Amino acid sequence: MTDELKPVLIKGGMAVDDRGSVSFVNDFNFSDVKRFYMVDNHRSGFVRAWHAHKNEAKYVTAVKGSAIIGAVKIDNWDNPSKDLEVHRFVLSEKTPAVLYIPRGYANGFMTLTEDAKLIFYSTSELKESINDDYRYDARYWNPWEIEER
Numbered sequence: 001m002t003d004e005l006k007p008v009l010i011k012g013g014m015a016v017d018d019r020g021s022v023s024f025v026n027d028f029n030f031s032d033v034k035r036f037y038m039v040d041n042h043r044s045g046f047v048r049a050w051h052a053h054k055n056e057a058k059y060v061t062a063v064k065g066s067a068i069i070g071a072v073k074i075d076n077w078d079n080p081s082k083d084l085e086v087h088r089f090v091l092s093e094k095t096p097a098v099l100y101i102p103r104g105y106a107n108g109f110m111t112l113t114e115d116a117k118l119i120f121y122s123t124s125e126l127k128e129s130i131n132d133d134y135r136y137d138a139r140y141w142n143p144w145e146i147e148e149r
């Protein structure tokens with residue numbers, strides 16, 4: 001759906017009335033999605049990172065709670081530079097949105113709330129993804145610090 005080679009935050013919205021609420025991201029579609037999976041952590045503050053894919057792109061949204069999402073475009077798959085640009089986003093059920101992470105990127109996230117649950121929509125089938133999975137230490141790049149301000 002999106003051939004940009006930069007992460008794109010597709011913003012949505014929430015409609016609330018006397019019945020309840022509807023969260024939506026109208027500009028997102030499933031045209032290149034082949035599978036989905038949901039991820040949560042046992043506690044807030046836990047980091048799952050860095051997982052990189054040469055061919056797989058993914059879309060991620062927060063179904064519940066909030067999380068910091070990181071994305072880094074890989075320059076050298078065997079020894080990526082530590083100085084690469086780290087794209088950093090906060091996804092939350094309170095501000096409906098879908099984050100597009102292009103192929104060629106490492107991604108990861110840190111849960112900000114105990115109840116955080118993320119859905120990933122992947123453009124690869126699992127068997128394609130398994131052969132396209134490059135992992136680096138969770139703090140190889142470190143967008144997980146929260147500055148008190």
Ligand SMILES: Cc1cn([C@H]2C[C@H](O)[C@@H](COP(=O)(O)OP(=O)(O)O[C@H]3O[C@@H](C)C(=O)[C@@H](O)[C@H]3O)O2)c(=O)[nH]c1=O
Pocket residue numbers: 035036037039048049051107108109126
């Ligand atoms: C992602 C996924 C995992 N699994 C299985 C495989 C494995 O036995 C178990 C755990 O998978 P993983 O160890 O890959 O889970 P994890 O290490 O949390 O990796 C996941 O984290 C996020 C940040 C990513 O970027 C993805 O690459 C995804 O693989 O779940 C599926 O069956 N289907 C799926 O779509």
